[in-house]
Amino acid sequence: VTASTRQVDVEGLAQRARRGEPRAVARLISLVENDPARRREIARALVAGSGNAQVVGVTGSPGVGKSTTTAALIATLRKDDVRVGVLAVDPSSPFSGGALLGDRVRMQDHANDPGVFIRSMATRGHLGGLSAAVPQALRVLDGAGCDVVLVETVGVGQAEVEIASLADTTAVLLAPGMGDGIQAVKADRDGAEQVARDLRAMQALGGRHSEPGGWRAPIVMSVASRGEGIDDIQAAVAKHRDWLVRTGEMQRRREARAAAEVEALALESTRTQIAALHGSAALPTLARRVVAGELDPFEAADELLAAT
Amino acid sequence: VTASTRQVDVEGLAQRARRGEPRAVARLISLVENDPARRREIARALVAGSGNAQVVGVTGSPGVGKSTTTAALIATLRKDDVRVGVLAVDPSSPFSGGALLGDRVRMQDHANDPGVFIRSMATRGHLGGLSAAVPQALRVLDGAGCDVVLVETVGVGQAEVEIASLADTTAVLLAPGMGDGIQAVKADRDGAEQVARDLRAMQALGGRHSEPGGWRAPIVMSVASRGEGIDDIQAAVAKHRDWLVRTGEMQRRREARAAAEVEALALESTRTQIAALHGSAALPTLARRVVAGELDPFEAADELLAAT
Numbered sequence: 001v002t003a004s005t006r007q008v009d010v011e012g013l014a015q016r017a018r019r020g021e022p023r024a025v026a027r028l029i030s031l032v033e034n035d036p037a038r039r040r041e042i043a044r045a046l047v048a049g050s051g052n053a054q055v056v057g058v059t060g061s062p063g064v065g066k067s068t069t070t071a072a073l074i075a076t077l078r079k080d081d082v083r084v085g086v087l088a089v090d091p092s093s094p095f096s097g098g099a100l101l102g103d104r105v106r107m108q109d110h111a112n113d114p115g116v117f118i119r120s121m122a123t124r125g126h127l128g129g130l131s132a133a134v135p136q137a138l139r140v141l142d143g144a145g146c147d148v149v150l151v152e153t154v155g156v157g158q159a160e161v162e163i164a165s166l167a168d169t170t171a172v173l174l175a176p177g178m179g180d181g182i183q184a185v186k187a188d189r190d191g192a193e194q195v196a197r198d199l200r201a202m203q204a205l206g207g208r209h210s211e212p213g214g215w216r217a218p219i220v221m222s223v224a225s226r227g228e229g230i231d232d233i234q235a236a237v238a239k240h241r242d243w244l245v246r247t248g249e250m251q252r253r254r255e256a257r258a259a260a261e262v263e264a265l266a267l268e269s270t271r272t273q274i275a276a277l278h279g280s281a282a283l284p285t286l287a288r289r290v291v292a293g294e295l296d297p298f299e300a301a302d303e304l305l306a307a308t
Numbered sequence: 309v310t311a312s313t314r315q316v317d318v319e320g321l322a323q324r325a326r327r328g329e330p331r332a333v334a335r336l337i338s339l340v341e342n343d344p345a346r347r348r349e350i351a352r353a354l355v356a357g358s359g360n361a362q363v364v365g366v367t368g369s370p371g372v373g374k375s376t377t378t379a380a381l382i383a384t385l386r387k388d389d390v391r392v393g394v395l396a397v398d399p400s401s402p403f404s405g406g407a408l409l410g411d412r413v414r415m416q417d418h419a420n421d422p423g424v425f426i427r428s429m430a431t432r433g434h435l436g437g438l439s440a441a442v443p444q445a446l447r448v449l450d451g452a453g454c455d456v457v458l459v460e461t462v463g464v465g466q467a468e469v470e471i472a473s474l475a476d477t478t479a480v481l482l483a484p485g486m487g488d489g490i491q492a493v494k495a496d497r498d499g500a501e502q503v504a505r506d507l508r509a510m511q512a513l514g515g516r517h518s519e520p521g522g523w524r525a526p527i528v529m530s531v532a533s534r535g536e537g538i539d540d541i542q543a544a545v546a547k548h549r550d551w552l553v554r555t556g557e558m559q560r561r562r563e564a565r566a567a568a569e570v571e572a573l574a575l576e577s578t579r580t581q582i583a584a585l586h587g588s589a590a591l592p593t594l595a596r597r598v599v600a601g602e603l604d605p606f607e608a609a610d611e612l613l614a615a616t
Contacts, residue, residue: 039606040604043604043605043606044604044606047603047604048601051599051601135605251599255595255596255599256595258594258595258596258598258608259591259592259594261598262591262605262608262609262612263591263609265605265608266578266582266612266613267575267578269609269613270574270575270578271571271575274574283567283570283571284563284567286570287563287564287566288566290566290569290570291559291563291566293355293356293359294355295355296348296351296354296355297351297443297569298347298348298351298573299352300566300570300573301570301574301577304570304571305577305578
């Protein structure tokens with residue numbers, strides 16, 4: 001019996017998730033992650049009643065303190081009774097063995113709080129990118145009434161860029177020194193001041209950390225392990241939400257995100273159609289002929305599409 | 309008169325490029341970058357006579373010394389009469405203003421050497437990814453008889469991952485400290501030793517820096533501005549090529565790369581077909597309905613594909 005042949009009452013789960021039942025939320029996220037055949041049904045069940053959550057990407061190099069910061073941010077948000085979802089995304093990128101999840105344990109402090117939903121997801125996308133299931137998992141958490149969904153990724157790379165494209169707000173964590181993360185901030189406050197000065201200089205030069213329409217990313221100094229500066233991060237996130245809503249940028253981003261998702265699903269369905277028509281050996285065979293100099297890649301693409 | 313309506317003798321350019329004429333090489337790369345309508349014709353003209361170059365990605369954080377290292381590596385390779393191509397890719401990513409190319413000037417030392425081809429390319433891909441023109445530009449340099457093509461990117465992010473997927477060999481440059489790059493290596497050799505120790509520890513834990521089939525990435529200490537350690541980098545690159553060829557990994561990577569390119573071209577052509585049938589307003593309109601909760605993204609994708 002495979003996952004997708006079992007009886008699942010998706011509509012019932014969606015109703016229970018909308019009432020905030022943690023087990024229904026957990027079950028739906030497991031389904032979108034592990035049972036691609038049900039994604040369509042789940043998307044249909046969740047189409048109404050979502051759209052409130054602010055998706056906040058938390059990104060930065062390995063060891064910089066993302067999990068510690070995320071855990072501290074959950075605690076601060078919960079004091080203000082903000083409902084929080086957390087997706088900890090483990091990118092199985094070409095650079096990562098994906099075994100760096102030990103710090104996640106810290107989040108277990110919140111395991112019994114009904115106002116917090118925490119899930120780890122593996123990335124299954126090619127090229128180390130975010131899994132196609134991530135937007136759907138975000139929709140589940142949104143539907144469950146989360147006000148803020150923190151999406152934490154291990155490492156940098158494509159995932160960082162994709163998080164930025166999925167998120168309303170992105171927090172990039174930086175630390176002086178490499179490989180010693182938060183340690184360095186504690187041991188070397190001058191180093192942290194230097195990083196902040198460098199960032200301000202880059203902002204002054206324009207471009208890198210400002211967004212269209214006049215938002216300049218605030219630089220917040222924090223020591224997550226001691227809870228210092230976490231309320232400043234929370235305030236910056238809330239301020240960014242106000243800016244997003246006021247300028248119409250929130251709506252614009254959601255539409256751009258939906259357009260990207262719809263297009264990706266349309267292309268995925270073309271890809272499936274190609275595989276169904278040609279069999280899975282067609283692409284490798286064409287690729288071999290391209291490498292051998294018998295075909296150029298455009299001709300090969302034409303052959304691949306010819307019968308669709 | 310637009311670029312693509314001008315008369316261009318692509319076949320003649322390809323023949324001259326194969327003889328190593330720098331102006332023909334430069335012209336072809338400009339054409340693949342700026343004139344998408346000619347890419348198919350250029351791919352056809354280059355299909356024979358390529359496949360020798362080792363593509364070496366040079367990647368790392370801004371300020372780490374990628375351009376200095378690349379320039380030093382060119383000089384070392386040229387002493388051994390290795391023909392070198394360089395693609396300096398400027399990712400116009402969401403995080404980058406793309407104005408960090410000043411260091412490229414150092415490469416001009418090699419501007420009059422007929423054994424060196426140097427080109428900057430902007431990335432035009434969405435999400436800050438590498439331009440679709442990059443694989444084609446690599447094919448031009450390969451066809452022109454380059455033994456090694458260095459692909460240098462500014463910054464980390466998606467580009468880093470994509471370079472790894474395009475390259476036979478990837479050199480990741482690291483420096484102790486943030487934002488002060490090579491400076492730090494010089495000023496703080498202990499810091500560099502610490503980074504090397506951290507990397508060795510990570511390798512010992514397995515995963516992150518080893519490749520399938522038993523290649524363990526060598527850790528090379530260098531100070532590019534003084535030319536120290538550059539011959540070690542060259543030796544590591546050559547050793548990796550031997551390993552790639554001996555294990556069949558080179559062929560496997562080229563086939564995987566060709567497959568990805570063919571699939572991307574096939575999907576791109578589907579995308580173009582969708583736009584032609586629906587007009588450019590269809591996708592934004594569907595996206596707005598998804599955000600409004602009137603459609604789920606799967607239904608929207610079906611509508612998009614319905615008429616193709």
